[in-house]
Amino acid sequence: MKSKKRNLLMALFVALLGGAAWLLLPSRDPLFHVRPESEWIKSIEYIPALEKTARRTDHAGGPAKWALKQLDSQAAANRGAPN
DSSP: OHHHHHHHHHHHHHHHHHHHHHHSOOOOOOOEEEHHHHHHTOOOSSSHHHHHHHHTTTTTTTTHHHHHHHHHHHHHHHHTOOO
């Protein structure tokens, strides 16, 4: 009976020690395509550049093309560049 109680206490101690080590050790930054995940998150562009948007929608016709031309002309006017 004494050895059974001692084994249970040892198992509880090992489990607590392992849990404490799990919580206290710094977590590893997981790799995603060879770069750390935090590096990918920092490089996210939430508002794409107008040039990238224009390149992606060059194949679109009609209202989208007209709207992009209007935005480009407004951006050029704001910068003071000639159209």
